[in-house]
Amino acid sequence: MTTPFTVNGRDVTVDAQPDTPLLTVLREDLGLLGSRFGCGLGLCGACFVRLDGHVVPACDTPLWQAEGKDVVTVEGLSEPGHAHPVQQAILDRQAAQCGFCISGIVVNAATLLDEQPDADEEDVVAALDRNLCRCGVQRRIVDAVLAARSGAASS
Amino acid sequence: MTTTEPLRTVDVPPHVADNPRLGQWISFPDDLSPDAVGVRIGKVELGQGIVTALAQVAADALALPVAQVRMLNAHTGLGPDEGLTAGSLSMVQAGPALRYVGAVVRDLVARVADDHPGASFVDVARTLDPATDLATWEPRTDQPPVRRVVGTDLPRLDLPDKVLGRPRYLADLRPAGLRYGRALRPPSFGATLVDVDAAKVEGLQLVRDGSFVGVVAATEAEADAALVRLREATTWDERDLLPDEHDLTTFLKAGPHDDIPVLDEPDAPAPTHTATYTRPFLAHASIAPSCGLARWSDDGTTVHVWSHSQGIHNLRAAIATSLGLDAAAVTVEHVENAGCYGHNAADDAAFDAVLLARSVPGTAVQVRWSRRDELAWGPLASAMVADLSATLAGGRVTGWRHDVWSQGHSSRPGYGGGTPGLLAGQHRADPDPSPAAGDPPPDRGGGTTRNAVPIYDVGPRSIAGHRLSASPLRTSAMRALGAYLNVFAIECFMDELAEQAGTDPVDFRLAHLADERARAVIERARDGSGWGTPLPDETGRGIGFARYKDRGAWCAVVAEVTVDHEVRVRRLTIAVDVGLAVSPDGVRNQIEGGATQATSWTTRERVRFDRRRVTSDDWETYPILRFSEAPLVDVHVIDRPDQPSLGAGEAAQGPTAAAIANAVHAALGVRVRDLPLTADAVVRAIEQAE
The missing domain is CATH 1.10.150.120 ([2Fe-2S]-binding domain)
Structure with a gap:
C-alpha cells in the first residue's frame, strides 16, 4: 500500500499500512527525526507538524490522512543550516x-x-x-x- | 592507592582519587579536531545544562578557550566513575576534580614544553601518557588561576541540536541493522503470566522469561503491532495489592517501619500548636518515555548498552548482577534523552533492551516505553505525611517536634546492598529480590528526613522519620526527595506560628534565624516581591525558604497567588545563593524550571490508582502545568564569587510549595495542608475550618 504526499516541499511515496502513525513514517521511513515521540496519544505536542497548514500531532495522525497533502516538519521551517x-x-x-x-x-x-x-x-x-x-x-x-x-x- | 603519597599542598579531590588515570579524564578520540582536548566526565546531561557548566570549568582549568574543549559522553569503559548525576552534587564533585585535572595537565605540559619547540599546548597535551597517575602528581601551586568563562553565560553546548530539530536523543540513534523491541508490562502490579496463546503470536519473535515477555521486530510499526497481538494472547493472574488511594495517611502510618532518629534534644516544653501536612504519590512525568538500546556481541558473551541513566556504572553492575555476568562483560555509555528529575524508568528501559537484544546477538535493539507504561510503571515519588508540633511562648518558638512517614526515596540500581533494582528483573522466572526502597545515607542528605530539621532557632528539637519497610508501590528518588514535603510542612507551620504570634511571616522567620546567607535571600525575595504592598481581592502573597539538604543552596520564594475557582500562581519572586555561580543564567534557568515544576506538583499533581494498578497513565489523568498556568518567575542570584559552588537544581522545590500554600492562606484565610492545592482540596480545607 503506497501513499503519496509532500514533506517539506518534496514529493514522497511511502509503502506502509495506511493506519501507521504519520510520526512513525516521518521518523522511520523518511529519516526525519526532528519530530519527537512524547506520548503517542496526541496529548503533548512534541510531534506537532503542519498538515496542509494545520498544526496536528503526527503521532495521532494516520498515514492515510496525509495522502495528497502537504506536510511540514520542524526540518522544513527554514532552509537547511538556518534557524527559523x-x-x-x-x-x-x-x-x-x-x-x-x-x-x-x-x-x-x-x-x-x-x-x-x-x-x-x-x-x-x-x-x-x-x-x-x-x-x-x-x-x-x-x-x-x-x-x-x-x-x-x-x- | 598503592603508591606512596608525597606531601602535598593541594588535596586530591575524591573523584580524582577514585579515577586517577589521566586518560579517564583527558583523551583525543579520532574524530576530535586537532586543536581540541577531549574531556570526559562521569556526570551526565539531563537537561539541566551541567555539561556546559562543567565545560566552562574545564576550559578555565586547562587555560583554553571553551571552543577547544570537547565534552565526551560518560562511558563505563573509558571515563571516570563519578557515581550518580543526582543530589545537586555535580558541580560540587566534578568541579574540583576538573580544576585539579586541568592543573596537572597544565603542569605536565609546561614541564615538557621545551622538548616540543613550536608545538601548541594541545599538541603537547596529546603526547602525555594516558596512564599518568593524577593522584600522585602534585600540581604546582604557583600557576596563576585562570577565570575566563566561569561566571559568564555561555550558551548551552547541546541546545543547537535540540532546538534545531537535529537527531541528538537516545531515541534518535539508528545504528546499522537496528531492530525495535517492546516489553509487555503486566496488566497490574504483582500480576503473573499464566499463558501465552501460541496461535495468536505465531510468526512473532517472542522473548519470554517468567512473567517478563516482549517482542523484537524489524520496524517500529511492526513492533507496535506485535505488542498489540502479544497483549491479546496473554493470560494473567492478578491480585489486589494496592492501598486505598483516598487514605494514604493510614497506609503510611500503619507500618511496618524502619525508624530514622534524627534529633532528640531534651527538655522540650509541651507543644501548644500542632498540624499535619501531606503529599500524594507523584510521577516523574518526563516529556519523553524512557528508551534503551543494547547490542550483544555475536557470540553472546558481552553486551554494549546505550542509556540515559543517571548512574551508568550502577546500571552496569545491576545488569551484570541480574544476569550473572562479570561486570567486565557489560559496557554502558550515556546518551541524552528528555529531561530527567530523578530515578525514572531509564535504567528499566535499558534492561528491557538488554533482555530483548539477547535473542538477536550482534544486532542492536531499541526499546522505547509507551507513555502509559512510563506513568504507570516508572518509579514513583513517595506519598508522605508529616506531623508537626511546637511551643510558642512570648512570640518565640521554644520547642519543635517533626515526625514524618514515607516510603523510601531510593531504589536505584544497586540499592539495599546490591539489589539490581531493574523492573524486568522482578518479573523474570528467577526474579531479583525487590526490597522496599531505602534512603540515601544521612551524609548525603537522607531521603525521608531530608530537610526535616528546621534551620531556625526553635529551642529543643525532636525530629524522626518513619519509613515503610514494605510496600506494593515502587518508589525512588525524585527531585528534592523528602525535602519537598518537609520544607512545605516546616514553612507552612512557621507561617501558622507567625499568625498565632501576631507577627509578619518574614519578620517572624528573621527573628528566629542567625544564618546571614539565609537572612540575605529572605530579605532579597521580600524586597523584590513588593511584600506588604496592596493586592487585588482573592490574591495573596506567601513566603517559603530553605537551605537545601542543610548544606546546599539557600533559596527563598515569595508567591503571589489568586484563588478564584482554582489556585492560580501568578508570580514567583525568588532569591538564591549558590556560592560562585559558574553559569549565572544556568542557575536562573534551573531555579525558574524547578519552581515552575514545583508549581505543577503543588497545584495539580497526584498519582491515581485503584487496588491493582496506576490509573493516571496519560496527560489527561495525570495533568501537569500548562503554558497558561505557568507563573512569571523573577530570579535574583546572589553571587558569591569567593564561595564554593553549590547545586541549583533542587533548591526551589520545597520553598515554592510552601510559598504557594502560604499565599493561599493570605488570599482566603484558610490553611490547606494537603497537597495538591486543587479546588477540591481548598474546598475541603474550608469545610474543615468551619
Whole structure:
C-alpha cells in the first residue's frame, strides 16, 4: 500500500499500512527525526507538524490522512543550516532545558506567527497551551516567541 | 592507592582519587579536531545544562578557550566513575576534580614544553601518557588561576541540536541493522503470566522469561503491532495489592517501619500548636518515555548498552548482577534523552533492551516505553505525611517536634546492598529480590528526613522519620526527595506560628534565624516581591525558604497567588545563593524550571490508582502545568564569587510549595495542608475550618 504526499516541499511515496502513525513514517521511513515521540496519544505536542497548514500531532495522525497533502516538519521551517526566527530566539534566550518539547513548540509557534504576525502574549500562550513542557521553561519560551515576531515577519 | 603519597599542598579531590588515570579524564578520540582536548566526565546531561557548566570549568582549568574543549559522553569503559548525576552534587564533585585535572595537565605540559619547540599546548597535551597517575602528581601551586568563562553565560553546548530539530536523543540513534523491541508490562502490579496463546503470536519473535515477555521486530510499526497481538494472547493472574488511594495517611502510618532518629534534644516544653501536612504519590512525568538500546556481541558473551541513566556504572553492575555476568562483560555509555528529575524508568528501559537484544546477538535493539507504561510503571515519588508540633511562648518558638512517614526515596540500581533494582528483573522466572526502597545515607542528605530539621532557632528539637519497610508501590528518588514535603510542612507551620504570634511571616522567620546567607535571600525575595504592598481581592502573597539538604543552596520564594475557582500562581519572586555561580543564567534557568515544576506538583499533581494498578497513565489523568498556568518567575542570584559552588537544581522545590500554600492562606484565610492545592482540596480545607 503506497501513499503519496509532500514533506517539506518534496514529493514522497511511502509503502506502509495506511493506519501507521504519520510520526512513525516521518521518523522511520523518511529519516526525519526532528519530530519527537512524547506520548503517542496526541496529548503533548512534541510531534506537532503542519498538515496542509494545520498544526496536528503526527503521532495521532494516520498515514492515510496525509495522502495528497502537504506536510511540514520542524526540518522544513527554514532552509537547511538556518534557524527559523523562533528557533533563533529560543537559542538567544536559552529558552530550553531538555529540549524534547521544543520541536513541536517551534512548529506551533511558527505557524501562529505566519497566520498572525502581530500575535500578543495572550495569543502565544493560548496557542502553546496545546504543548507540554515538563522542565518548566514556559515563560522563557513565551518571551522567545514574542521576541521572534519581527524576525518571523521578515523571513 | 598503592603508591606512596608525597606531601602535598593541594588535596586530591575524591573523584580524582577514585579515577586517577589521566586518560579517564583527558583523551583525543579520532574524530576530535586537532586543536581540541577531549574531556570526559562521569556526570551526565539531563537537561539541566551541567555539561556546559562543567565545560566552562574545564576550559578555565586547562587555560583554553571553551571552543577547544570537547565534552565526551560518560562511558563505563573509558571515563571516570563519578557515581550518580543526582543530589545537586555535580558541580560540587566534578568541579574540583576538573580544576585539579586541568592543573596537572597544565603542569605536565609546561614541564615538557621545551622538548616540543613550536608545538601548541594541545599538541603537547596529546603526547602525555594516558596512564599518568593524577593522584600522585602534585600540581604546582604557583600557576596563576585562570577565570575566563566561569561566571559568564555561555550558551548551552547541546541546545543547537535540540532546538534545531537535529537527531541528538537516545531515541534518535539508528545504528546499522537496528531492530525495535517492546516489553509487555503486566496488566497490574504483582500480576503473573499464566499463558501465552501460541496461535495468536505465531510468526512473532517472542522473548519470554517468567512473567517478563516482549517482542523484537524489524520496524517500529511492526513492533507496535506485535505488542498489540502479544497483549491479546496473554493470560494473567492478578491480585489486589494496592492501598486505598483516598487514605494514604493510614497506609503510611500503619507500618511496618524502619525508624530514622534524627534529633532528640531534651527538655522540650509541651507543644501548644500542632498540624499535619501531606503529599500524594507523584510521577516523574518526563516529556519523553524512557528508551534503551543494547547490542550483544555475536557470540553472546558481552553486551554494549546505550542509556540515559543517571548512574551508568550502577546500571552496569545491576545488569551484570541480574544476569550473572562479570561486570567486565557489560559496557554502558550515556546518551541524552528528555529531561530527567530523578530515578525514572531509564535504567528499566535499558534492561528491557538488554533482555530483548539477547535473542538477536550482534544486532542492536531499541526499546522505547509507551507513555502509559512510563506513568504507570516508572518509579514513583513517595506519598508522605508529616506531623508537626511546637511551643510558642512570648512570640518565640521554644520547642519543635517533626515526625514524618514515607516510603523510601531510593531504589536505584544497586540499592539495599546490591539489589539490581531493574523492573524486568522482578518479573523474570528467577526474579531479583525487590526490597522496599531505602534512603540515601544521612551524609548525603537522607531521603525521608531530608530537610526535616528546621534551620531556625526553635529551642529543643525532636525530629524522626518513619519509613515503610514494605510496600506494593515502587518508589525512588525524585527531585528534592523528602525535602519537598518537609520544607512545605516546616514553612507552612512557621507561617501558622507567625499568625498565632501576631507577627509578619518574614519578620517572624528573621527573628528566629542567625544564618546571614539565609537572612540575605529572605530579605532579597521580600524586597523584590513588593511584600506588604496592596493586592487585588482573592490574591495573596506567601513566603517559603530553605537551605537545601542543610548544606546546599539557600533559596527563598515569595508567591503571589489568586484563588478564584482554582489556585492560580501568578508570580514567583525568588532569591538564591549558590556560592560562585559558574553559569549565572544556568542557575536562573534551573531555579525558574524547578519552581515552575514545583508549581505543577503543588497545584495539580497526584498519582491515581485503584487496588491493582496506576490509573493516571496519560496527560489527561495525570495533568501537569500548562503554558497558561505557568507563573512569571523573577530570579535574583546572589553571587558569591569567593564561595564554593553549590547545586541549583533542587533548591526551589520545597520553598515554592510552601510559598504557594502560604499565599493561599493570605488570599482566603484558610490553611490547606494537603497537597495538591486543587479546588477540591481548598474546598475541603474550608469545610474543615468551619
